[in-house]
Amino acid sequence: MDAEELRQDILQRVAAYHAAAFPARSFVPGQTPIPVSGRVFDQTDLIYLAEACLDFWLTTGRFAAQFEQEFAQGLGVRHALLCNSGSSANLLALSALTSPELGDRQLRSGDEVITVAAGFPTTLNPILQNGLVPVFLDIELATHNIDVQRLEEAISPRTRAIMLAHTLGNPFNLEAVQQVVQRHNLWLIEDNCDALGSTYNGQLTGTFGDLATVSFYPAHHITMGEGGCVLTNQPRLKVLVESFRDWGRSCWCAPGKDDTCGKRFGWQLGDLPAGYDHKYTYSHIGYNLKLTDMQAAIGVAQLQKLPGFIATRRYNWQRLSAGLQPLSDWLILPQPTPNSDPSWFGFLITVRPEAPFSRNDLVRHLESHKIGTRLLFGGNLIRQPAYRQMPHRVVGELKQTDLVMNQSFWIGVYPGLTEPMLDYMVDTLTSFVRQSTGITVGASS
Incomplete structure (x- = not known):
């Protein structure tokens, strides 16, 4: 075979390799990790590489x-x-x-x-x-x-x-x-x-x-x-x-x-x-x-997958938002900016300061159930060790920034998440709040 024939043979084998190396895997609640984010790819990505x-x-x-x-x-x-x-x-x-x-x-x-x-x-x-x-x-x-x-x-x-x-x-x-x-x-x-x-x-x-x-x-x-x-x-x-x-x-x-x-x-x-x-x-x-x-x-x-990825992120975010609305007495849920249609990166949750549980309590519970979490990055960056000596100005107070630093975290909405995973995330959050508050979720508090 000449070089071009060899190239085409290699690319066909790459496609076959993808099917063998990256098969679809079933989701087992509590056992299969649910990361906050991750790569989503198919044989086309490997072929281009x-x-x-x-x-x-x-x-x-x-x-x-x-x-x-x-x-x-x-x-x-x-x-x-x-x-x-x-x-x-x-x-x-x-x-x-x-x-x-x-x-x-x-x-x-x-x-x-x-x-x-x-x-x-x-x-x-x-x-x-x-x-x-x-x-x-x-x-x-x-x-x-x-x-x-x-x-x-x-x-x-x-x-x-x-x-x-x-x-x-x-x-x-x-x-x-x-x-x-x-x-x-x-x-x-x-x-x-x-x-x-x-x-x-x-x-x-x-x-x-x-x-x-x-x-x-x-x-x-x-x-x-x-x-x-x-x-x-x-x-x-x-x-x-x-x-x-x-x-x-x-x-x-x-x-x-x-x-x-x-x-x-x-x-x-x-x-x-x-x-x-x-x-x-x-x-x-x-x-x-x-x-x-x-x-x-x-x-x-x-790039060929981007429109589908964006649509899935929006769908996943909406599914989490709808499922977690009954918890709003204890959790502050995110809202889209007026006049916007976000292509969401994550679903940010803030534990209300008056809740009978802490952010850390909830994060540990989720992580123990294989649900990945992340904080809102650096929290209040002014309080990070790297920035203690930096020249800066602050206008007003950073009250909400500190609140997010202490009370907020986010969970994933990326396209690799399936509906069973999203439902498990909602169920796990709901059961934790129910157990922590002693109140049936959705009932008057």
Whole structure:
């Protein structure tokens, strides 16, 4: 057989391998683990991965280019720029705004960025890593997103940007945030890592900000194993993100390509000699945050499943919400942001402070029954050891942030969960509350 015949034979065997190695498994309540998240894949994902392996193009290549084009088109944005993680995407998005090429809109050391403390560290870290000052606002308990009532009060002469995540897929109040952004000429970065497919007023999240980010870690809506992406509609920001991602270079040639600009040896930049090779000219102090084409190949296959994944997440969340409503005397259940349709990442539950049991009691019970749980990431990040010495401002009090830190946790809604699993989760929570309160669930308390 020639090389192409061998390739097709290998791919057919990969499909057969998937059927043998990853058979469907039955669910046994109390014995089969129910994780909060996980990869969901089929033979197509393995075949695309094998294709990339057989190409043996080990860095960013044809599959990355295909993914960036299809992903941008699917979201309705001009540019999608792949990188090695959602955390790196956040770093790239904010770092791009520190470029001197932005003139008087450049973020400089000491400038302020408004955010929240209730979230994941890598929404906050790029602010600190770039010498900027985070300004923290509290959150709403219902949506677990920024409380915009004090947003205008948070503005100071040094405020230059707002960087916020859509918590567990639930969009923050984009209308209110955009009004402040426009009024004060601020940058807006959407951390959309948990919210791929969510909409606000019928528009996809990740398309409102100057920049937005997405994660492809296995916990997220689609996966490449590791991987992330920066989204933007602005060509000048696209070029800056690419520069910071690719060592800080000025050249925009793709890996393996030369002289895309047509004047590789015709530039005069900085104090370099005229004609210095553009491939080795650097405009920024950047990184190498590219991903491999093998990861991108999995992403191309996963994109085909994204609409189904989003629909299943919404269905699973609704099933949990309906099943747990009778427990609302003791548990605060999440609510979608008005005018939104979330593509949920998880189902967040807050134990009411007056309940006769603690969050830890309930979490231990669920974990002992093989139901996975997670806290809302870092809780109140200000209280984390890593951030004790950070420069920052707090506007108002972080009461709801502390409440979530002490009382909240979430359970999964990812597409790998089945209806029997969801029913078991509801039944396990219900039986615990019934036993803890001595009250028949659903009866008047």
